[in-house]
Amino acid sequence: MSGADNNDAPTNVMPARYDIGPGMNKFVGEGGRLINAKGERFMEKYNPTLKERAGLRFLAFAFCLEAQQGNAPLFMDMTHLTPEQIRRLKDVLPLAMKMFESVGLVANERFTQPVEWMPMATLGRPGLVVNRRFEATLQGLFACGEACSPQAVPTGLASAATSGATAGKSAAEFACSGASPSLDEEQVKQLREEAYKPLQRSYGIEPDQILLAIQEAVIPYNVLLLRHGERMRRALQAVEDIRDNQLPMLRAYDPHYLRIAHEVRNLALVAELHLRMALARTESRVLLREDFPYEDNENWLKWVVARQDNGRVKLITRDVPLQSYPYQVERTKNLNHMWQLAQKLGIVNVEKGEIQWA
Numbered sequence: 001m002s003g004a005d006n007n008d009a010p011t012n013v014m015p016a017r018y019d020i021g022p023g024m025n026k027f028v029g030e031g032g033r034l035i036n037a038k039g040e041r042f043m044e045k046y047n048p049t050l051k052e053r054a055g056l057r058f059l060a061f062a063f064c065l066e067a068q069q070g071n072a073p074l075f076m077d078m079t080h081l082t083p084e085q086i087r088r089l090k091d092v093l094p095l096a097m098k099m100f101e102s103v104g105l106v107a108n109e110r111f112t113q114p115v116e117w118m119p120m121a122t123l124g125r126p127g128l129v130v131n132r133r134f135e136a137t138l139q140g141l142f143a144c145g146e147a148c149s150p151q152a153v154p155t156g157l158a159s160a161a162t163s164g165a166t167a168g169k170s171a172a173e174f175a176c177s178g179a180s181p182s183l184d185e186e187q188v189k190q191l192r193e194e195a196y197k198p199l200q201r202s203y204g205i206e207p208d209q210i211l212l213a214i215q216e217a218v219i220p221y222n223v224l225l226l227r228h229g230e231r232m233r234r235a236l237q238a239v240e241d242i243r244d245n246q247l248p249m250l251r252a253y254d255p256h257y258l259r260i261a262h263e264v265r266n267l268a269l270v271a272e273l274h275l276r277m278a279l280a281r282t283e284s285r286v287l288l289r290e291d292f293p294y295e296d297n298e299n300w301l302k303w304v305v306a307r308q309d310n311g312r313v314k315l316i317t318r319d320v321p322l323q324s325y326p327y328q329v330e331r332t333k334n335l336n337h338m339w340q341l342a343q344k345l346g347i348v349n350v351e352k353g354e355i356q357w358a
């Protein structure tokens with residue numbers, strides 16, 4: 001996590017950083033403790049009851065608060081885990097544990113030192129809008145699992161498997177229906193030429209370089225997790241610059257690089273969509289904005305949907321169909337409960353409708 005520099009960080013910590021992804025719950029389940037650069041177990045302050053078990057979204061916010069207070073970098077301390085627990089972790093998270101062993105963070109069935117961690121964005125995943133047959137608006141296109149928007153498919157193996165089973169059946173029915181989509185040969189030719197262009201360039205920009213530029217624009221915690229319109233607009237400008245000036249120069253040495261070049265192109269599009277949608281949502285709900293700290297159930301019980309319009313992104317909103325929900329939500333506008341906590345702890349104040357850091 002790229003928080004404020006802090007010279008009090010534990011000295012012998014490896015530079016490796018790890019995302020707090022879904023795998024984190026296994027470490028927390030075994031008793032891993034989150035500590036800040038001063039060695040404080042900071043979750044005791046934010047959630048004295050649940051501490052590290054407070055949930056990913058809560059942890060991500062706590063990480064942001066610690067970083068804003070100059071307490072980064074932040075660490076997962078597992079040095080107290082017993083050899084038996086380490087063996088269990090090796091069973092359930094073999095790859096992560098091998099990685100830790102390869103850099104000396106695990107030796108002789110013990111963690112040798114705290115490991116630096118960073119949070120990942122929670123529940124901000126964009127994806128295709130699909131109907132209950134997992135059919136997209138483009139005829140003949142079906143999606144399942146994490147390729148769908150979270151409204152259709154939440155994360156997790158169970159949802160991936162069940163949506164996959166239904167999407168597969170729907171796709172097979174479509175294939176058997178004889179409704180073959182019509183092909184525009186000219187468009188196919190153009191798309192093919194466009195797809196192979198990076199292979200034909202004798203000079204240009206490598207995909208790795210563009211990937212790094214995208215990451216530098218969108219990954220900082222105060223863009224991805226802790227949001228402000230100004231910072232997001234700057235990030236969007238950087239992504240638009242990549243889109244307009246770097247992507248047209250993508251160069252691939254061979255088909256392997258061509259695949260990476262296309263992934264980078266897709267990542268740039270997802271980064272743009274993500275930022276545009278986040279900017280459009282002028283409230284704090286799942287993710288928190290400093291310039292719009294209220295959870296706004298008067299105006300924002302809506303989904304933001306992106307469409308392609310003449311090659312550019314167009315956003316629309318759709319009301320959440322609350323009338324079909326068994327529980328009704330009050331149409332009120334309140335300071336988001338996470339900001340309320342930060343206010344109670346004296347970390348922030350709200351002035352003129354915006355967050356001010358105390």
Ligand SMILES: Cc1cc2nc3c(=O)[nH]c(=O)nc-3n(C[C@H](O)[C@H](O)[C@H](O)COP(=O)(O)OP(=O)(O)OC[C@H]3O[C@@H](n4cnc5c(N)ncnc54)[C@H](O)[C@@H]3O)c2cc1C
Binds near residue numbers: 160
């Ligand atoms: C560390 C970690 C721990 C997790 N723990 C749990 C857990 O304990 N319980 C749980 O329920 N969920 C867990 N999850 C979430 C779960 O893994 C995902 O929700 C699930 O795997 C999503 O399935 P999917 O099929 O949608 O996508 P994926 O599993 O990501 O499958 C997509 C596949 O498509 C391939 N692919 C991508 N691009 C292309 C291309 N252009 N051409 C061909 N192939 C391509 C990829 O290589 C990949 O194999 C965890 C996730 C992570 C990262």
